[in-house]
Amino acid sequence: MAVAVRESTPNPGPSTTAARDADERERRTRAYGESLLRALRRQERRGGSDWLYNRMIGLATQDEATKVELFRFVDALPALKTPEAVSQHLRQYLLRPDISLPPGAKGLLAFLERTAPTRRLLAAASHTGARMMARRFIAGADAREATGAVTGLRRRNLGFTLDLLGEAVTSEAEALAYQKRYLDLIRDLSDIAAKWPENPRTDQAPFGPLPKVNVSVKLSSLYARFDPMAADATVQAVKERLRPILSLARERGVFVNVDMEQHDFKGATHRIFREILCEEAYRDWPDVGIVVQAYLRDAEDDLLSLLGWTKGRGTPVWVRLVKGAYWDYETIVAAQRGHPVPVFSRKAETDANYERLTELLIENWQTLRPAIATHNVRSAARARAVAEEHGLPPRTVEYQVLFGMGEPIGRALAAEGERVRVYVPFGELLPGMAYLVRRLLENTSNDSFIRSAASAGKAEELLADPTAAALAPVPCPGTALTPGDSRRKGRGAGGEGRIP
Numbered sequence: 001m002a003v004a005v006r007e008s009t010p011n012p013g014p015s016t017t018a019a020r021d022a023d024e025r026e027r028r029t030r031a032y033g034e035s036l037l038r039a040l041r042r043q044e045r046r047g048g049s050d051w052l053y054n055r056m057i058g059l060a061t062q063d064e065a066t067k068v069e070l071f072r073f074v075d076a077l078p079a080l081k082t083p084e085a086v087s088q089h090l091r092q093y094l095l096r097p098d099i100s101l102p103p104g105a106k107g108l109l110a111f112l113e114r115t116a117p118t119r120r121l122l123a124a125a126s127h128t129g130a131r132m133m134a135r136r137f138i139a140g141a142d143a144r145e146a147t148g149a150v151t152g153l154r155r156r157n158l159g160f161t162l163d164l165l166g167e168a169v170t171s172e173a174e175a176l177a178y179q180k181r182y183l184d185l186i187r188d189l190s191d192i193a194a195k196w197p198e199n200p201r202t203d204q205a206p207f208g209p210l211p212k213v214n215v216s217v218k219l220s221s222l223y224a225r226f227d228p229m230a231a232d233a234t235v236q237a238v239k240e241r242l243r244p245i246l247s248l249a250r251e252r253g254v255f256v257n258v259d260m261e262q263h264d265f266k267g268a269t270h271r272i273f274r275e276i277l278c279e280e281a282y283r284d285w286p287d288v289g290i291v292v293q294a295y296l297r298d299a300e301d302d303l304l305s306l307l308g309w310t311k312g313r314g315t316p317v318w319v320r321l322v323k324g325a326y327w328d329y330e331t332i333v334a335a336q337r338g339h340p341v342p343v344f345s346r347k348a349e350t351d352a353n354y355e356r357l358t359e360l361l362i363e364n365w366q367t368l369r370p371a372i373a374t375h376n377v378r379s380a381a382r383a384r385a386v387a388e389e390h391g392l393p394p395r396t397v398e399y400q401v402l403f404g405m406g407e408p409i410g411r412a413l414a415a416e417g418e419r420v421r422v423y424v425p426f427g428e429l430l431p432g433m434a435y436l437v438r439r440l441l442e443n444t445s446n447d448s449f450i451r452s453a454a455s456a457g458k459a460e461e462l463l464a465d466p467t468a469a470a471l472a473p474v475p476c477p478g479t480a481l482t483p484g485d486s487r488r489k490g491r492g493a494g495g496e497g498r499i500p
């Protein structure tokens with residue numbers, strides 16, 4: 001008997017569906033990315049101070065050695081009290097044969113450092129130059145100036161989080177002063193904000209109202225002996241300092257975000273955050289957040305453990321997803337100590353991890369409220385694509401950018417209907433220098449998205465999926481063999497007979 005063969009539509013298996021979803025996500029990512037890039041290019045064409053600044057910084061930092069020495073000089077400058085000290089440091093850092101400055105600059109510096117009156121001029125010009133650079137990234141010297149900056153942002157439909165500059169304080173008097181300045185800031189700004197008109201673009205998310213005032217705190221600034229090796233004492237002392245800040249913030253309707261610092265401090269920071277927010281006074285308070293750094297190899301574990309903890313707590317918290325600002329530091333310190341490096345070694349690995357964690361966050365948005373903090377168009381576009389795929393209305397996910405660095409992409413995202421918050425540091429130049437130098441390094445790193453976008457990188461490259469590059473094997477030095485080489489030589493790069 002002949003068996004009738006029925007024409008059947010093949011049932012797409014789970015792997016086919018997953019592949020189709022991935023293609024669709026990638027298509028949306030590219031489309032959003034291209035639209036953001038077009039908006040950025042339009043802003044660039046309009047020119048203005050960003051263009052001029054980028055050209056100036058570009059000229060001064062074309063060469064890696066010059067860049068490092070220039071930033072070392074900027075870092076040291078606030079501590080140099082006499083024109084002679086400024087001139088001596090300039091000579092040491094910048095007037096060297098291996099350092100290349102724009103044409104004429106070396107001759108001018110050499111001339112200015114020759115006599116006492118010109119040295120005074122040189123010192124004054126150096127301080128003014130550094131202050132101008134700092135002004136770009138630091139919104140003001142005090143709360144009054146910072147308040148002016150954040151009201152301006154609100155007028156442009158951008159939210160803010162204020163950060164009082166200072167990290168790793170060296171005395172208890174400094175730590176107490178830092179705590180007091182936060183308490184004053186929360187009290188004063190919440191009084192001012194009570195008179196601000198409601199702005200639905202910044203003060204409302206689809207799931208409810210958001211605090212108008214938002215502050216970011218670095219826990220190491222609250223205790224002079226912040227020491228992961230003495231974890232219990234550190235945790236107890238910081239919690240004591242943090243409680244008054246949280247209580248006042250809650251009473252005044254102010255949001256508090258805990259920043260993340262170097263890897264050594266991560267364990268204590270998470271412990272403080274979790275222990276304190278499970279206390280009766282704060283357990284049902286949703287206006288709090290923490291940071292996860294995607295460049296850490298164990299970032300996914302951190303996020304999953306935060307997810308489990310938040311479910312147990314019963315009230316959502318915010319997670320600001322960043323790539324991480326201490327990459328050089330972590331790499332150098334781990335090498336010095338002979339410890340495993342906690343961060344990925346290739347930029348693409350960090351970018352790919354950022355995308356994985358973005359997805360994890362957005363999938364769990366009701367428990368961990370996502371704040372995507374990046375200036376990278378591909379990373380932001382990916383978040384938009386994933387949010388759309390999960391059916392989230394615009395403005396459920398928050399986008400965050402840094403003052404002085406990320407406003408162009410912030411404006412572009414806001415123009416497309418997203419909710420954007422600007423991280424606004426303020427404070428004196430001296431404690432701000434570590435922050436300033438990190439920003440300058442980021443702005444001028446060859447790996448940085450900002451740098452490639454500023455030099456008009458190709459959309460194809462800027463929007464490329466980082467996953468393939470992240471998975472590509474790292475070639476070992478000396479293994480660039482052409483096919484057949486190993487057979488011809490009968491050995492591999494590791495030495496006689498060791499590698500078949």
Ligand SMILES: Cc1cc2nc3c(=O)[nH]c(=O)nc-3n(C[C@H](O)[C@H](O)[C@H](O)COP(=O)(O)OP(=O)(O)OC[C@H]3O[C@@H](n4cnc5c(N)ncnc54)[C@H](O)[C@@H]3O)c2cc1C
Nearest residue numbers: 259260322323324325345346347350374375376423448449
């Ligand atoms: C609003 C806001 C708040 C922030 N708060 C914090 C914070 O609390 N703590 C913190 O640590 N950072 C913080 N950052 C900084 C952030 O971690 C990044 O340094 C910065 O945003 C640059 O990343 P990007 O995605 O914008 O740019 P991109 O140019 O795409 O990425 C640059 C980042 O890639 C990583 N990277 C660079 N080279 C390599 C390499 N060879 N291998 C592996 N990874 C590499 C580094 O993390 C580097 O910062 C914040 C940033 C923003 C926008």
